[in-house]
Amino acid sequence: MEQRIEINKSEFALDLLTRFSELKKSNKYCDFIIRAGKQEIPVHRCVLAANSEYFDAMLSHDTKENTEGEVEIKEVDPECVVKCVDFMYSGEAVVSEEKRRDLMHVAHMLRLHKLYKGIANFLKSRLDFTTFFSTREIARLYDCENLLETCNEFAVKNFEAIATFEGFKKLELDCVKLFLSSKVLNKKNTIKLKALLMWINHDSERMSALNDTMKLIEWRNVSLSYRKYVAENEPAVSGSTECLREIFKSVFDDSHVEGADVTLKYRFSRVNYTHVVLLDNNTETLKSFDPCGKTWTDMREMHTEMVKKFCSSVSMDEYLYVFSNKKTFRMNYSVHNAEWEQLADSTTTSMVVVALNGIIYGKEYGVFSNCVECYDPKKNSWNFIPNTKFKTVYSAIGTLDDDEIIHTRMLVIIGGRDMLSLQSTDRVAQFDPATSSWSDAPSLRVARSEASVVTFNSVMYVFGGHDGSKWVTDSAEIWYPNTDAWQVVQLKNFSPTYYFSLFAIHDKIYTVGNCEWESARYIHEYNPATEKCELLADFKDILGYPHSSVALCI
Template identity: 40%
Template sequence: MERAVAISSKDYGLDVLVKFNRFREENKYCDFIIKTEEKSMPVHRCVIAAGSEYFDGMLSNDTKERREGIVEIQDADSSTICKCIEFMYTGKASVSDEERGNLLHVSHMLRLHRLYNGIAILLENELNCETFFTTRVIAERYDCSRLVEKMEAKYLDFLLSADGMMESDRVKCKALMVWVNYESERAASLFSMMKHIEFTKVSLSYRRFLIDHETAVSESNKCLKLVMKSILDEEKVEASDTSLDSGIIVLDHNSMKMKILDVKDGTCTEMQDMHEKMRSKISSVVILDEYLYALVEGGSNYRIKYTECNARWEAVAQRNGHWGLAVALNGCIYVTECNYYSKRIERYDPFENQWIFIPNRINAIANTAVAVTEEYLFEFGGKYESSTSALDVQRFDPKSSTWAKAGKLKEQRYLASAVTLDNVIYIFGGFSSAAIYTKNFEMFHPNSNTTELVTLPNFVCVKFVSHALDEMIYLVDGRGEMSPKIHVYNPKTRALTNVMTMDGISMRTCESVLAVTN
């Protein structure tokens, strides 16, 4: 008669997993590779098939991935995939606030049910007014029905408990619109709840967004008047209190000062000091509402209330990319990765102080020119990994989070600059191929997705940034030279009218200057 030996099967199973994980770290006996855009990670087929229904289905059938021994996952970054692999080998996971959405998305995609449910429970346990909007978006996107139901039941408690919390009115406003839009009958109580929101603490861009895009607001005369009054009152205050004139803000590395250039007389006025971290390269600067944001090489980001003389820089959330070009649209900042061939774009929400990846663009490309209209983000040209310059125009719709092709340029170009004026996008400069610069610029018409080529006689400027101000376009030399030149272009006459020089100023990149208007 056989008798059971006193062995802990649970401990034995854990010991085997620990050894498998050590083998993985040593690349020992690995027979499969999980690949992202940035990294290749060796794994064992038996472990990932046991841990994930996604991989079990892939490796149980005659798939290309099974035959070739490699799978490329394009919808996730390597950090998130590493966490999923670590979970499959150890049953453990840790996640920062910024990574929760990405990890929930990937664990849902890979069918890692324990990890997916664990993150959902974590979000549920930490649910409060400050996390309400972000959590609601995550819950609906990844079908966390239990979490959605709990948020519905607790919404009014969150809204009422938000009083006195830092920037709570921003959170309350966004959360309120999510709650109202969930069921059309709730619109009837919108005004009574909006009266509890102090709209001066909500950004102007979001208030305008409420009027233009939230039907529940625009169709209620009381709600509409409430929001419009706050906008008119604030615009009056800004007009009387600010002493900053329209101009071009420059981040001068020679003096480590911000300066504003008066385009009428060419004089520069000193503003605030630059942050010490900006001694490294700045990849882009952009203005959103009352803040100027500076994106630094490596992923660090800072902002300052540039109209306040005594304002100080403050750090905001770290982005995932390394070197990005930023534009502002609908109250958010969008950043395209410049120096890497990628389909990814990140979006920063200042309300939540959070970066997320938006759906992949159509082409994996680098060094595109980017501009926005009131509704869309456009990318022009760029360079493929094959070193071929592009003609493509890609359009992103933030309402539907979708990309579409929007015509083609007349000439191939990368490292160009784009700016919007009177619903026409002007694309200047750049290279058509290695060391061959483009001598013409193009006018893109978003309504028809058509372009026209324009020649400027005797004009040679390869790399710069362009700004539209007072019906003129200013082309600021961005080759890193001392005392850069600014070429002034008149779209009505289609001619260069003037050249200014910023004496004594040093800009390291073309992204270290931007236009500002009151």
């Protein structure tokens, strides 16, 4: 009676692959040649047939290629052909970002099932806002059903942010209809309508799909102001009897509603700042900088209590607020020759500040603390809000829109150096003024202290800082609305590391200062669309704390 001899099949298979690979490298027993571009690759027929249905069919019949012992693969990337052959001999593959689609094309053409499934899983694991459109196109072209389903789920979950990208306008009709019909978006009809009109207006030939796609919009759940706006200002809607009928049925006689457009959170800035203003200790004046014209203009004299002291500034309701050594000042910068007004004192010596819902919040900057003070201009009084969980120093403070229509605003404390570990932290905490409570927000990908933050088109950007071992200059992090993770953006030609402030003006982000505690002389311009940064200005005569700089609408 025969008995099974136990052999480690995994080791046997690996040894077999290794041996075949060695035979290929030495051209031993090779009996077939693959040509691609200038590449000439000696291979073994048995290896090709065992791995590839394409080659199995070719070598199983009396084909020209089988007879001549060679095949030329045309109109493909030769490098990817080599990678596919290497995969057949090793079971391993590597690919650069720019070659992912080409490698998938060759693997799919050669019917290398294991390889193109591996590529699909690889793309799925790296799916984010920057890769979504290219990944979905690969999934659609090469019938990767699981990957396509993952992409569609990602798009529906993050529909508002996805709709702001140029790639959304290029999606096929069936894809747009799939997104709009998702139950996940049932309560987001205003956003659905805005996105749909952007998609239709991109190509005049899409007007034929108007009535069909508009059936996916529940007009009664679109904000009244936006219904009136599209009826008056969108030719696609005003020119459609069917659309106007649906609007009339949903609105009836609500003619008192004022027309108002809506904006998607990633696309338009809510505050139209035009200038950066610095407190210059050399001349003891406020200087405004126009990023477009790259020119400086003197504005007002500084209050004597501000000169050569750590200051932080914020603008709100045409007032410029300056905080210096527990003292609070404000000035109506829209009024010619306006005087400084001294307000109630705070208990915090040096802090970084933001404005939120008519209240100014300040976090101690140079001392370990978990306290946040808030100033109410109507009451001219300072109070403490509930403490954060952890005491930190050199944390960044910012605000973030948390709701797509109503715009509930959140105070956000980012990173810093932890008091217990004395290390940079990746923690992010958010405060809801409506409930007066703190909650944990998604952690940063990289721990950062002394970083800077700005909210641009309702997306939060974090630049610079120290990760505990080095200054971070090669990447920033962004937090899209309604997502549960930060995304990393690689920076090009970015040099600011710490002691700088960030401002969003027009469609750019500007950094003021770099590395020097008392100097705001450097101004860099970052373009979110191209992810490039350049030095815009270097003014050696300006002497002022970067945290005292502020963006104003002048």
